[in-house]
Amino acid sequence: xxxxxxxxxxxxxxxxxxxxxxSEAVALAKKTSTTKFDPTVEVALRLxxxxxxxxxxxxxxxxxxxxTGKTARVLVFATGYRAEEARAAGADFVGSDDLxxxxxxxxxDFDAVVATPDLMGKVGRLGRVLGPRGLMPNPKTGTVTPDVxxxxxxxKGGKIEFRVDRHANLHFIIGKAxxxxxxxxxxYAAAIDEIMRLKPSAAKGRYLRKAAITTxxxxxxxxxxxxxxxxxxxxxxxxx
Numbered sequence: 001x002x003x004x005x006x007x008x009x010x011x012x013x014x015x016x017x018x019x020x021x022x023s024e025a026v027a028l029a030k031k032t033s034t035t036k037f038d039p040t041v042e043v044a045l046r047l048x049x050x051x052x053x054x055x056x057x058x059x060x061x062x063x064x065x066x067x068t069g070k071t072a073r074v075l076v077f078a079t080g081y082r083a084e085e086a087r088a089a090g091a092d093f094v095g096s097d098d099l100x101x102x103x104x105x106x107x108x109d110f111d112a113v114v115a116t117p118d119l120m121g122k123v124g125r126l127g128r129v130l131g132p133r134g135l136m137p138n139p140k141t142g143t144v145t146p147d148v149x150x151x152x153x154x155x156k157g158g159k160i161e162f163r164v165d166r167h168a169n170l171h172f173i174i175g176k177a178x179x180x181x182x183x184x185x186x187x188y189a190a191a192i193d194e195i196m197r198l199k200p201s202a203a204k205g206r207y208l209r210k211a212a213i214t215t216x217x218x219x220x221x222x223x224x225x226x227x228x229x230x231x232x233x234x235x236x237x238x239x240x
Contacts, residue, residue, distance in 0.1 A: 006034045011219040019224035022231055025213040026184045029221050030177050038178045039216035040069070043188060045170045045195070045225075046210035048203055055202040058170065059163040061141045062194040066183035067158030069176035074155050075099065077115035077123050077137070078148050086114070089152035097122070103129055110135075112161075114143045114151045134163065162195070170195070177215050188213070189231040196228055 003011070010032035020028060026041070033039050049056040075093040076086040077100075086094045093099060093110060096119060103126055113130060115123045115137040123137060130136040137143040141161050145151050162172045174187040192208075199207050211223035 004034070007217070007219065010034050014219050014221055016222070019222050021227055022188050022213070022223055023181060023185050025221040025223045026181050026188070029213050029215050029218060030181070032221075033177050033215040033218045035215070035217050038069075038176050039218065041174050041177055041179070041184055041213065041215050043172055043174055043191065044212045044214070044220070045208060047164055047168045047170055047195075048206050048209050049164060049168055049200060050203075051164050051166050051168055053202065056200045057164065058195065058198050058200065059138075059140060059161075060194055060198050061159055061161045062191050063154060064158040064160060064174065064187040065190055066175060066179060066187050068160060068173055069179060070173075072111040072155050073109065074112045074114060074152050075110040076148050076152060077113070077119045079116075079119070082116050082146065082148050085149035086152055089149040090156050091148070091152045100126060108133070112143070112155045113137050114145070114148050114155070116146055116148060117144055120144055134161070160191070162191070174213075185231055192228050192231075 013028065013032050029041060047058060049058060051057055073092045074090070076083070076091040077096055078086050078094060079096050083094045091114075100122060108129075113123075113135045120137065127136060139145070142151055142154070142159075143161075160172050162170055164170045172191055174191065175184050179187075196208070206225075208225040208228065211225045212220045213223055214220045
């Protein structure tokens with residue numbers, strides 16, 4: 001793949017022979033950003049699990065303390081007073097059969113989906129559409145719930161969902177490059193804490209094997225995967 005001159009210059013700033021601390025990686029990712037817009041800061045992890053085994057699947061959610069920098073578009077399957085609660089909480093699309101028909105017709109202009117338990121029988125028909133996109137409501141991630149108002153508020157406030165893929169990789173965002181270094185490291189720490197908490201008991205050997213931080217269209221910064229605790233201690237010298 002042919003890279004731009006700006007990307008090659010940015011990549012030259014990264015020492016591939018070392019592992020950066022989270023605070024160093026955040027600062028370098030921002031420094032090497034090559035876009036004119038405010039890029040998203042992303043994290044990629046390689047876990048020591050076998051996702052083919054049900055007892056080693058890693059999936060969950062976490063509320064980032066400083067948000068994501070993006071207001072998610074939330075679609076809610078609900079009726080009656082629960083639909084009103086969803087609208088009051090700021091849901092962008094609320095409905096039942098009408099929304100199912102729209103999605104079956106190709107409508108996918110949303111970032112998250114919430115559903116009340118009583119409608120999951122109908123929503124299940126959308127599995128082939130929503131599932132591959134990671135949008136299918138699931139009780140384990142709090143998106144199948146009678147309390148749709150809280151679910152919408154959490155998602156709008158910076159709640160992210162993560163799920164290991166078949167290659168044991170896990171991706172999530174921690175904010176925008178315009179965030180302070182402190183805010184990004186705090187978000188990274190919150191996500192890592194939850195991922196470590198979800199370590200499957202059946203997983204053997206090192207759990208967090210590789211980590212990297214990058215910005216949209218920017219070079220990847222290798223992060224020391226052993227640094228999972230006491231990240232707040234790094235914030236003072238790294239804060240912007």
